[in-house]
Amino acid sequence: MTPPPVDAPAGVEALPLPGASTLQRARRPGIHGRGARLALIGPAFVACIAYVDPGNFATNIAGGSKYGYMLLWVLLGANLMAMLIQNLSAKIGIATGKNLPELCRAHFPRPVTWGLWVQAELIAMATDLAEFVGAAIALNLLFNIPLLPSGLITAVAAFGILGLQSRGYRRFELAIIGFLAVILLGFLYDTLRIGFDAGEAAKGFVPHFDGSDSILLATGILGATVMPHVIYLHSALTQNRVQATDDVERRLLLRFNRIDVSIAMTLAGIINMSMLIIAASLFFGNGPDVDTIEKAHAGFKELVGPSAAVAFALALLASGFASSSVGTYAGQVVMQGFIARAVPLAVRRAVTMTPALIVLAIGVDPSKALVISQVVLSFGIPFALVPLVLLTRRKDIMGALVNRRLTTVVAGFVAAIISALNLFLLIDTFGLI
Template structure:
């Protein structure tokens, strides 16, 4: 079902407005982009740059292209059908299958919130010395406040997310511009290459963690509720503008991730600075190798990431439950349910970086359950009509799915057999 929350009376009116009309359609991809710059990405990308310099730049680029394709399919699903991915899974699966899908998706939502809340808590500790447990509570409250903006329509929430994304970007790029980046080595990093098993493991971590299951579910819901296409021309307009949205939103996420790796490569690679595989170690290393401005820029970016991604994760949880079960629970109850595991982890003094790693393991289990239905549904003409994927798009999507699932399998194997 499609609901119009805000905006002009018709898509036709938007088409007449030119670029101003396109601005009304932009937004969903920026919300989705938050999942690609969450606290887990901070640790992984900085570790890659610190340990291997510019070698894995190509991995960031490939990961970003994969993200664009997958999010484009999710966005198209919402526009073409007027339904989101969980709703369509419920409609086209047996009841027991839909409930199993809901169960694993809820587990993914909890794991997602665990990572985001921990990231926000660590940032508050680095900036203000706030204990981790208290920082987790503050992060949860801020995320709840972000979600409350939805009562005013989709625009206020999206503007808040874009503002936080801008903080993340400024916090990192401002440091990047102060560094003496080796342009030749950076360009050389675009050529696929590895340097031993450690670089392969890190590349697997970057690529394998590219796809966040909860945001695949969410993106289709973001596009289904914005505007109603009343003609084929309207639909084509929404799809074209949606692709622009994805290029801009995912492009911003890619720039943020690339900035992390380049900063670490320029400052930490070969320097002997210890602890650059932890968030706290990165903060200390930036202060040592550059200055406190860079260290606090990192911490502020991490804080914005924790706030934004926690809000988006809880929003995704609402979509998951409503879609798979056709039920809703009060937003406060959902916020408390997903926040509780993170607070337990922080309260018992579990190492934050280790908790982030474990949350990524749980997310790995959920990836096939989100990707496979997405590819299956968007390839079906009885679901998508004339907007069904072309054979080339379906082949590319299957290939990306196979790569992501395989890489996450490698990550799981590494975790359970070697503890990497």
């Protein structure tokens, strides 16, 4: 018997569940968990679309154009961090039946909770800036639509994608997976058309920097890859997807979740590395730096051909449409969880997309705005990651799924590295050293 849909966060459509029998089928002889894996795969793909949003295009292209393959090691490290972080976020939802913002509200003092909410809302605006500007650029490149109308079209598209939730969580997830496939195929096509020096690319996995500008770009890449809002969202996607009745079933859910995260984040990593490798192969050392998406598109068209430029623009459009809908979903989870309030989706979207529309309206360089937005996002990562580590290490909250000591140490080290990198960037930017 299939249980009724579990209540979703206020302001977000309730998502019907695959049914309690999913876990039972996974444990029946002869099935070997295959059917359950298919039923449970999905949340990480929704989360991973934020790891390949338009901000990634801007930072990866800028990094590859200016420094060649040098920052590939940053992408690899960021992707490994993402796997750890998203596993912890998903685990907290499975273990507690609550999402990360709800747990922060329950276990932290009210001033701390409100402070976390305020910074999360600011991060949501920076996220929207990247997503809207990226999709607007893509529409402009493909159809010559002016940037401001393109931003409004993106808002409509985001609402349309979110509307699929009313027909069940699977339709929404499949739509996001479809967009991810477009992005992946676009960059695989361009990579195969362009080719690259594998030996030189391998040297990019040796950690090193080349001045403070490379650290700025590395921080932007980190902010574009490890996204604060999906640290909150992933816990909401798993919190009541399947109702486990005991610790054995929770561990089974956690095992399937690890498969989900591993596949999704590996695909995201391949896409991000392809972006940087393509930019390095085409643009590094070949004249002025290609530091904007528009210049990259023109470079594809001139150096490779129109089909490569179209593949690039379509990947960017898919990224902008999908990530903007996921960002709206995450924003609702953040507000409901931290302060137990919700506003109509249209109002929320209007508020968070306003900075992006202002940027498009007044003619600010959109690609530069994208890179700066990713640096802002990087500063928001510790405010999501530190609470996640503090809560997942507590047995009274996590029960049998509490972190092992090694997991807590590694996650704490990741938070410290990100915080130190941001502090160095802040000091360097304001000339304090």
